[in-house]
Amino acid sequence: MNILTPQELADVMKEAAGDGFQSARCTEWAEGVKGLTSKQVWVNLSRESLRPAIQRLIDIHYPHVAVIAFADTGEQVDLIYHLYIYYGIPHEEVLITLTVSLDKTDLKIPTITDLIPGALTSEREKQEMLGIEVVGIPDGRRLFLPEDFPEGVYPWRKDESGIPSDMIKELWATGREGLPTCATCEAPPLAPASQGEPS
Amino acid sequence: MKTLEVKKPSGYTSQFGPAHPAFKEPVMFTLELEGERILKADFAPGQAHRGIEWMGMRRNCLQVVFLAERICGLCGITHALSFCRAVEQIAQIQPSNRAHYIRTIIAELERIHSHLLWAGVEAHQLGFDSAFYLALKVRENVLDLLEALTGSRVHYSVIQIGGVRRDITPEQCADIEKSLQFYDETYEKLVSIFLEDTSIKMRCRDTGVLTPELALKLCPVGPTARASGIRKDVRVDHPYAAYADLDIHPILPDEYTGEIRGDVYDRIVVRILELKQSIGIIRECIAKMPEEGDLLAIPKLGVLLAKLKAADGEAVGRHEAPRGEVMHYVRLTAGEEAPTAWKVKASSYSNYMAWIPMLEGDQIADIPVIVASIDPCISCTDRVAMVRGDHTELLTKDDLHRLSVERMRRIQAELSAG
Numbered sequence: 001m002n003i004l005t006p007q008e009l010a011d012v013m014k015e016a017a018g019d020g021f022q023s024a025r026c027t028e029w030a031e032g033v034k035g036l037t038s039k040q041v042w043v044n045l046s047r048e049s050l051r052p053a054i055q056r057l058i059d060i061h062y063p064h065v066a067v068i069a070f071a072d073t074g075e076q077v078d079l080i081y082h083l084y085i086y087y088g089i090p091h092e093e094v095l096i097t098l099t100v101s102l103d104k105t106d107l108k109i110p111t112i113t114d115l116i117p118g119a120l121t122s123e124r125e126k127q128e129m130l131g132i133e134v135v136g137i138p139d140g141r142r143l144f145l146p147e148d149f150p151e152g153v154y155p156w157r158k159d160e161s162g163i164p165s166d167m168i169k170e171l172w173a174t175g176r177e178g179l180p181t182c183a184t185c186e187a188p189p190l191a192p193a194s195q196g197e198p199s
Numbered sequence: 200m201k202t203l204e205v206k207k208p209s210g211y212t213s214q215f216g217p218a219h220p221a222f223k224e225p226v227m228f229t230l231e232l233e234g235e236r237i238l239k240a241d242f243a244p245g246q247a248h249r250g251i252e253w254m255g256m257r258r259n260c261l262q263v264v265f266l267a268e269r270i271c272g273l274c275g276i277t278h279a280l281s282f283c284r285a286v287e288q289i290a291q292i293q294p295s296n297r298a299h300y301i302r303t304i305i306a307e308l309e310r311i312h313s314h315l316l317w318a319g320v321e322a323h324q325l326g327f328d329s330a331f332y333l334a335l336k337v338r339e340n341v342l343d344l345l346e347a348l349t350g351s352r353v354h355y356s357v358i359q360i361g362g363v364r365r366d367i368t369p370e371q372c373a374d375i376e377k378s379l380q381f382y383d384e385t386y387e388k389l390v391s392i393f394l395e396d397t398s399i400k401m402r403c404r405d406t407g408v409l410t411p412e413l414a415l416k417l418c419p420v421g422p423t424a425r426a427s428g429i430r431k432d433v434r435v436d437h438p439y440a441a442y443a444d445l446d447i448h449p450i451l452p453d454e455y456t457g458e459i460r461g462d463v464y465d466r467i468v469v470r471i472l473e474l475k476q477s478i479g480i481i482r483e484c485i486a487k488m489p490e491e492g493d494l495l496a497i498p499k500l501g502v503l504l505a506k507l508k509a510a511d512g513e514a515v516g517r518h519e520a521p522r523g524e525v526m527h528y529v530r531l532t533a534g535e536e537a538p539t540a541w542k543v544k545a546s547s548y549s550n551y552m553a554w555i556p557m558l559e560g561d562q563i564a565d566i567p568v569i570v571a572s573i574d575p576c577i578s579c580t581d582r583v584a585m586v587r588g589d590h591t592e593l594l595t596k597d598d599l600h601r602l603s604v605e606r607m608r609r610i611q612a613e614l615s616a617g
Contacts, residue, residue, distance in 0.1 A: 029288050029514075033296050033489065036438035040515065064431065065418050067548070069528035071513075071540035078540075080528060082515065088430035088449070091438050095515060118418025121552055144245035155253055163253065 003092055004060065006039045009085075013043045013096070016056035020049025040095045047100050047109055054083070054115050057096060061085040065112075068122040070130055072158040076101045077130055079109060102132070104159070111136040129156045210238055215566060217246045222570065223320065232563065240558040244551060252541050259536040260286050260507045261500060264360060267527070270543060271576055272353050273313050276306050277520040278527070278543065279358040284439065285516030285529040286360050290506055296441075297492030298362035303441035304375070304484050305349065305357055306518065307477040311382065312341045313521035314470045314477075317574045318393060321467065324567040325402055330392050337385045344378045347371065360503060361496035372485050379478050386475055393471050394455065403464035407557040407569035410461055419553040420546050421523020422469040423573045425451055427461035433519035440518075445483050450476060463572040470574075508536050522546035522574045547576045 004012065006026040014021045022044040028037040045053060057063045063083035071078040081098040100109065111134050113120045123134045124143040131154040134140070142149070154161050210233040217227040225246035231239035251270055255263045267278040280302060287294065294302075319334030342352045348371055349355035357363050367375075393399060409419070414427035424431050432449035434442040450472045452458075452465035459465065497503040511533035517526045523546035530540040550573045557569050 027288075027514075031294075031299055031439045032441050032443040033487070034438075034444050036443040038437045038439060042513075062415055064420075066524065066526050067528070067542060067544035069540065069542035069544075071530050073539075080513075080542075082526065082528065082544075084436075087436045090435050090448075091443065093436035095437075097515070116418065117416045118549070118552060121548060142245075143243075144248045146245065155250060158256075163250075 016053045017045040017049035020046030042097045044099045065119045108133045255541045274520045275354045281516040281518045281527040283360045285514045288514035289512040290510035292361045294362040295492030296489045300441045300488040301363045310477045310521045324571045407463045417552045420549045426465035426469045428459040466572045
């Protein structure tokens with residue numbers, strides 16, 4: 001297999017993303033006595049270029065989807081696709097990170113599960129935790145949140161649709177006498193013990 | 200004559216879990232069955248979701264190190280190491296090589312105890328309880344060693360941003376060697392019990408198969424992926440800590456059996472062989488460990504916090520946990536103490552999807568064996584949903600604490616009265 005360097009991979013991504021390409025950079029980090037470096041390629045692209053870029057990666061080496069990470073940057077939500085290629089070749093693995101910034105007024109992203117089925121867990125999680133609509137997702141049910149969790153509350157958002165203060169449990173406050181209590185927890189203090197303290 | 204039409208029994212749907220005696224942690228399976236055979240499987244995790252990422256994005260990086268460590272009791276070092284590696288890359292803090300070697304030694308000791316616990320649990324699911332007792336008995340040795348090295352059997356609190364918090368002295372190296380010799384002897388016994396026993400082989404061969412094609416597409420990690428023939432091991436693929444200096448290779452089941460079938464037995468093979476690999480890695484690390492080197496790159500916490508507050512950027516920290524790759528994505532913004540974004544990808548997160556093809560087509564009786572074979576880690580719970588009659592109530596830690604105190608007082612009253 002002809003192994004492309006990180007810079008060559010960045011160029012390939014630029015070509016595959018076409019007009020949707022925004023920026024690319026390569027980083028390295030070395031640990032240990034031998035100082036071998038691990039390689040990362042960071043690409044920013046538009047929503048329309050995501051699938052062509054992943055399709056191109058599949059042609060090079062079938063990527064392993066680690067996770068779709070996220071960042072709420074205020075007006076936008078960044079979806080950060082982490083894919084590895086060249087795993088199985090000692091010390092040659094490259095992390096390709098594809099970042100797509102979506103405006104909060106239009107939180108839609110095409111699914112990639114038809115290309116890489118393993119991305120389903122992460123796509124379902126992004127829908128429930130961030131309020132993203134994954135267009136074409138084969139299974140759009142909730143995954144981690146309970147069924148009775150309110151609609152329209154997205155735990156990872158940092159705006160008004162995030163977790164409201166009355167949902168925060170403040171588990172450190174036990175409600176016992178003499179210990180600090182919190183504003184939101186309404187547990188009354190326990191009645192004093194009739195016969196000694198439990199051990 | 201009228202012929203009696205025999206109606207073919209149609210399939211039915213059954214639930215398995217969320218709290219089931221065969222599972223150590225809560226996860227719910229919904230199964231479509233035909234007789235004893237599973238036609239279709241679906242699962243619902245999240246019974247134990249604690250919102251750790253939410254908490255982490257409201258704390259400073261030094262607090263997050265300890266919070267990350269508490270994501271999992273077994274992988275105490277894994278999450279702290281991954282988070283610290285991500286932060287170190289953003290802030291350009293390079294730990295000394297001695298610190299890298301200490302991290303590697305503790306991480307491999309953790310792998311030994313985690314794999315032994317898993318071997319015990321899997322034996323218990325197989326109904327082989329004498330092997331369960333043996334695995335847990337020999338696991339005590341490495342837990343005692345970890346306690347001697349770090350002060351704690353779980354949650355070692357040894358990793359810090361920029362290095363480690365405790366050294367390994369020459370006397371402790373001798374203790375480690377003693378423990379490794381114990382595991383050299385035990386290893387032969389474990390191989391004969393787990394890999395050569397006829398009943399384990401009969402039960403696990405061709406049970407819960409994950410084909411190499413599906414293993415590639417569903418993106419599992421760690422022993423689950425390697426047992427299906429995917430050469431993927433973060434320690435080999437991605438140079439980090441002391442692993443880049445060592446001569447290691449991903450362990451695939453064909454090393455022992457000569458073939459790859461991707462069944463439960465292959466997963467047992469991979470984990471048992473990895474015990475031997477870990478023993479070798481620790482020995483090599485002790486032999487090669489640099490004498491010189493600071494434990495912490497920035498020992499003063501105030502200075503470290505100030506540097507982290509000024510740091511700006513994003514990075515990914517990874518580690519091959521006993522169950523497979525753990526990955527932390529961290530984004531720091533200059534001027535802010537808490538991470539702007541923090542995504543934790545635990546190993547079981549990647550392995551969940553592999554359950555479905557493993558379960559479909561297999562028998563109900565094999566569910567515990569298959570579910571445990573990926574070594575799932577579902578984490579402890581912070582609240583319990585109770586269904587009583589036709590209504591559901593949510594018990595918080597407050598309620599549980601109150602209930603347990605009330606019960607204790609009731610028992611005390613009964614005892615003193617009787």
